[in-house]
Amino acid sequence: MLDALRYEWTRLNTLRSTYWLIGIGLLCAAALPTIFGLADGGETPLAPEDIAVGINGGASFGIPFLAVFMAIIGIFATGHEYRHGTIQPTLTAVPQRNRLILAKILVASAVTAVVTVVSMAINAGIMLAFWGEVPGLFEDPVGSSLLGYLVYTEIYMLVGMGLGLLFRGVPSAIVVIFLMPLIIENVIAGLSVIPALDWLVPAIKFLPFTAGMMLMSIGGLEMGPGAPEYDFFGRWGSGAVFATFAALIFAAAWTLFKKRDA
Amino acid sequence: MITAKGLYKRYKKTVAVDHLSFDVRPGVVTGFLGPNGAGKSTTMRLMLDLDNGEGETLFDGRRFDSIRRPMNEVGALLEAKPFHPTRSARNHLRMLAAGNRIPDSRVDEVMEFVGLAEVKRKRPKGYSLGMAQRLGLAQALLGDPKILLLDEPANGLDPHGIHWMRDILKRLASEGRTIFVSSHLLSEMQLMADELVVIGRGKMIFNGDVDQFVRDFTQANVIVRGPRIGDLTAALEAAGAEIAKGDDGELVVSGLEIGEVGHVAFTEGVELHELSTRRASLEEAFMSATGASEQFVAQEIQAAVEQPGGAQHA
Numbered sequence: 001m002l003d004a005l006r007y008e009w010t011r012l013n014t015l016r017s018t019y020w021l022i023g024i025g026l027l028c029a030a031a032l033p034t035i036f037g038l039a040d041g042g043e044t045p046l047a048p049e050d051i052a053v054g055i056n057g058g059a060s061f062g063i064p065f066l067a068v069f070m071a072i073i074g075i076f077a078t079g080h081e082y083r084h085g086t087i088q089p090t091l092t093a094v095p096q097r098n099r100l101i102l103a104k105i106l107v108a109s110a111v112t113a114v115v116t117v118v119s120m121a122i123n124a125g126i127m128l129a130f131w132g133e134v135p136g137l138f139e140d141p142v143g144s145s146l147l148g149y150l151v152y153t154e155i156y157m158l159v160g161m162g163l164g165l166l167f168r169g170v171p172s173a174i175v176v177i178f179l180m181p182l183i184i185e186n187v188i189a190g191l192s193v194i195p196a197l198d199w200l201v202p203a204i205k206f207l208p209f210t211a212g213m214m215l216m217s218i219g220g221l222e223m224g225p226g227a228p229e230y231d232f233f234g235r236w237g238s239g240a241v242f243a244t245f246a247a248l249i250f251a252a253a254w255t256l257f258k259k260r261d262a
Numbered sequence: 263m264i265t266a267k268g269l270y271k272r273y274k275k276t277v278a279v280d281h282l283s284f285d286v287r288p289g290v291v292t293g294f295l296g297p298n299g300a301g302k303s304t305t306m307r308l309m310l311d312l313d314n315g316e317g318e319t320l321f322d323g324r325r326f327d328s329i330r331r332p333m334n335e336v337g338a339l340l341e342a343k344p345f346h347p348t349r350s351a352r353n354h355l356r357m358l359a360a361g362n363r364i365p366d367s368r369v370d371e372v373m374e375f376v377g378l379a380e381v382k383r384k385r386p387k388g389y390s391l392g393m394a395q396r397l398g399l400a401q402a403l404l405g406d407p408k409i410l411l412l413d414e415p416a417n418g419l420d421p422h423g424i425h426w427m428r429d430i431l432k433r434l435a436s437e438g439r440t441i442f443v444s445s446h447l448l449s450e451m452q453l454m455a456d457e458l459v460v461i462g463r464g465k466m467i468f469n470g471d472v473d474q475f476v477r478d479f480t481q482a483n484v485i486v487r488g489p490r491i492g493d494l495t496a497a498l499e500a501a502g503a504e505i506a507k508g509d510d511g512e513l514v515v516s517g518l519e520i521g522e523v524g525h526v527a528f529t530e531g532v533e534l535h536e537l538s539t540r541r542a543s544l545e546e547a548f549m550s551a552t553g554a555s556e557q558f559v560a561q562e563i564q565a566a567v568e569q570p571g572g573a574q575h576a
Contacts, residue, residue, distance in 0.1 A: 003331060007361030014353035015346065085344035089354075089401060091312055092338045093361040095327040262312040 004094045004103035008077075011090075012107055015080075018073060022115050025069030029057025029119045030126060037130030046131055048142045049218045055123045055137075056149040060216035066119050067153040068177065070112045071160030075173040077104045078253075079164030087262045097258055104161065112157045116150050141218045148215030148235055155212060155239070155246050162249035165257055181209035193226055204230045205238070208245030214238030263288055263322055264409060264440055269308050271301070271315035271464075278304045279315065280464040286442045286457075288408070291435045293455030293472070294444035297552050301464040302444045303340070306413050310338055321409050333362040337402030339412045343394045347387035351378060351397050354386065355404060362405055372400040391418025399427070409440040416447055428454045452544040462552045472544060479551040480542030484523045486513040487536035497526050512536070 033054035053061050081087040094100045127134050136142050163173035185207045192200035214232050264286035271279040279301045286292045296302045309319040311327045321336050329335050345354050355369040373382040376396040395418050416424045435441045445451050458475050460468040468475050491513050503518040520539050527534050
């Protein structure tokens with residue numbers, strides 16, 4: 001297993017795209033507390049919701065920049081193998097397919113965890129510079145919201161990696177990770193507001209990316225004016241919905257990976 | 263030693279590899295021949311567990327996916343240019359080396375060996391096909407393996423490169439390594455291979471040494487030259503020979519051994535200036551052996567021109 005991990009780590013750190021995707025992700029995530037700080041000038045006392053949104057770079061606001069960029073790294077980890085035909089040399093170097101996929105998951109998850117923590121530290125530093133203090137950072141509800149953000153980014157990345165493996169390519173996986181949270185789930189949630197379609201309401205809490213947002217929320221999700229009561233699961237229950245979605249994609253992709261020709 | 267047993271692969275209705283079994287011995291170069299679409303690449307992919315199918319291939323007694331650090335045991339070159347376009351050639355090899363505990367110094371060594379030292383930090387997307395093949399060979403040699411599987415390694419190489427590749431493979435074989443190499447360059451294969459595995463439509467046609475293949479699939483002719491060879495014709499035909507006239511007026515005799523032809527000439531009192539055996543080339547033997555199993559058959563030029571509505575030259 002160590003050999004497979006070494007292989008995957010070298011694969012990841014010899015790709016230029018790894019660095020610019022992480023760099024852009026960190027910059028985009030840092031942009032929100034910076035804009036927030038410049039606009040406010042550090043005068044308004046920070047509420048827990050403000051701290052959470054600032055440190056997760058707007059992810060709980062509906063714009064999970066870092067998670068999306070890490071998901072693209074996840075997609076590249078599997079999809080690039082097929083796009084560029086490197087799956088052949090890869091499997092002649094590490095022919096044990098289970099070990100290879102496990103190594104990809106472990107390396108990308110570790111990198112995602114480190115990058116997410118670094119991003120939170122950068123954003124906390126920015127907020128500290130503007131406001132002079134970031135109160136309750138490690139206490140509830142901010143602390144568990146930020147832990148939820150870390151879990152959310154990890155699951156988002158794994159969804160990307162699973163889709164890259166399932167589709168054996170990059171473009172379709174990227175389309176799904178953008179289309180599903182930004183359009184499909186928003187449309188379904190929007191339709192559920194219409195009285196004739198209120199039968200959709202009980203299904204909303206099972207929409208994976210929407211449920212995932214609950215991981216970072218403080219005081220529940222704001223679903224827009226006139227939205228019905230969606231009765232979401234709690235932070236970790238909703239996280240489990242998102243994680244189950246990722247697990248289902250991975251289970252299908254992994255099973256097919258073992259059966260398909262390289 | 264490679265032992266392939268009952269390799270079988272089906273794509274929906276098409277059987278690509280049909281229960282192939284063969285051995286590839288160490289110390290010799292074994293050529294893998296077959297017409298386009300015969301199943302050579304699929305067979306190699308099956309051997310390396312890249313494709314799912316039936317059968318088993320053992321490399322010195324072990325399945326490929328059970329070898330812990332396979333590049334140290336089995337080197338493979340399958341597809342040209344399977345490289346990430348933005349990763350340097352050296353980093354591509356470093357990546358593969360990392361999974362097999364091969365030091366970076368060995369990466370530089372093989373890059374030097376294949377003649378790519380000067381461009382090792384460049385991205386392989388700018389490489390020519392020949393350079394990509396050299397990088398592929400560097401990849402196969404990375405772990406200094408005892409077994410090499412090479413699919414069309416001479417593709418895209420210039421004549422010097424082909425000569426170099428031939429010398430390398432023969433030298434590696436003389437070191438006791440097992441070399442299994444496919445190629446459509448039959449003249450090269452004749453110079454390089456000691457043994458052959460020949461397939462057609464996924465089925466085994468021949469497995470044995472090159473000379474035996476040529477003997478089995480072609481007829482040796484006896485060439486006869488002399489001032490009065492016309493006087494021999496009747497006697498040779500009476501002895502059971504088939505006779506044709508060569509381009510330079512010589513007799514091309516088939517159906518009799520050289521000694522029998524010489525004996526007829528002696529008994530007829532005919533002076534000879536040449537009496538020799540002409541063996542067929544590997545190419546002729548290949549054409550004879552695989553003619554019926556060719557899957558993709560192109561039309562002759564004349565036939566294509568005569569097709570109604572076909573492209574016509576102005």
